[in-house]
Amino acid sequence: xxxxxxxxxxxxxxxxxxxxxxxxxxxxxxxxxxxxxxxxxxxxxxxxxxxxxxxxxxxxxxxxxxxxxxxxxxxxxxxxxxxxxxxxxxxxxxxxxxxxxxxxxxxxxxxxxxxxxxxxxxxxxxxxxxxxxxxxxxxxxxxxxxxxxxxxxxxxxxxxxxxxxxxxxxxxxxxxxxxxxxxxxxxxxxxxxxxxxxxxxxxxxxxxxxxxxxxx
Numbered sequence: 754x755x756x757x758x759x760x761x762x763x764x765x766x767x768x769x770x771x772x773x774x775x776x777x778x779x780x781x782x783x784x785x786x787x788x789x790x791x792x793x794x795x796x797x798x799x800x801x802x803x804x805x806x807x808x809x810x811x812x813x814x815x816x817x818x819x820x821x822x823x824x825x826x827x828x829x830x831x832x833x834x835x836x837x838x839x840x841x842x843x844x845x846x847x848x849x850x851x852x853x854x855x856x857x858x859x860x861x862x863x864x865x866x867x868x869x870x871x872x873x874x875x876x877x878x879x880x881x882x883x884x885x886x887x888x889x890x891x892x893x894x895x896x897x898x899x900x901x902x903x904x905x906x907x908x909x910x911x912x913x914x915x916x917x918x919x920x921x922x923x924x925x926x927x928x929x930x931x932x933x934x935x936x937x938x939x940x941x942x943x944x945x946x947x948x949x950x951x952x953x954x955x956x957x958x959x960x961x962x963x964x965x966x967x968x969x
Contacts, residue, residue, distance in 0.1 A: 756848050756856075757839040769908035771838035774880030774900040778829050784822035791815035838896045840908050845885060847894050863888040867909050869902045885909070903954065910953070940965040 757767060795811035831851060839846040846858045864887055871881035881902040885894040899905065941962060948958040 755837060756854070757837050757841075757846055760846065761841065762843070765841050765843050767839055767841050768911075769840040769905055771840075771883075771896055771899040771902075771905045773833045773836070774878070774898055776874075776878060776880050777833060777898045778826060781822045781826035781829060784818050784825060788815045788818035788822060791818060838899060838905075840905065845887075845894060845909070847896065857894050859885070859887040859889050859894060861909075864909065867906045869906055871902065907953070907957070910947075 757770070761767070791811050792815040795808045795815060798808040798811060832849075835849075835851050837846065837848045842861075844858050844860050845864065846856070848854055848856045864885060866886040868884045868886070869881055870884065875881040880898055880900050883896040883899060883902040883905055885896070886892065887894060896902070896905065944953070944958055944961050944965065947953045948955065953961075
């Protein structure tokens with residue numbers, strides 16, 4: 754059982770669990786590629802009859818790089834299995850570390866803003882950093898190099914309304930009397946505001962806009 758499951762309060766449930774993108778293993782991959790290149794150089798030296806010394810040196814370099822890539826991959830793999838980035842229906846939970854844990858959490862109602870930072874390659878490959886601005890003393894919670902950061906942002910804003918107001922859980926919503934739906938014009942204005950703030954994608958905005966227009 755993972756750390757987040759052990760920390761759940763009675764009735765609390767996990768909505769989204771973020772994971773590191775494969776680019777998190779980038780250093781190990783680069784070292785492995787250099788190892789392959791060094792092996793190719795050794796084969797070229799041997800084919801050209803450059804003597805045993807250059808070929809042997811290149812092979813030793815290739816072996817050292819290969820072993821180093823395995824070490825880096827193992828370290829990253831342990832971090833990927835132990836670090837946790839979790840959204841529940843009550844809070845955000847961020848735990849890093851293997852032997853010494855650093856844990857940060859924030860109730861959903863104290864979230865002020867959620868920012869996705871993606872480079873060109875991040876948008877192309879589907880990874881990025883997600884920064885959560887909170888009203889707690891320690892401020893920002895960062896989820897780095899995670900896959901599909903926009904999906905995580907959507908999971909958060911699905912349960913956090915504008916202004917950091919927490920949306921009731923399904924159990925609470927079922928026990929409360931149904932509220933009157935907002936006017937379509939108000940819904941359009943709210944959707945436009947969410948799109949301008951980058952809290953929903955253009956595709957989500959268009960889908961919700963069509964629903965609101967049908968209610969006019």
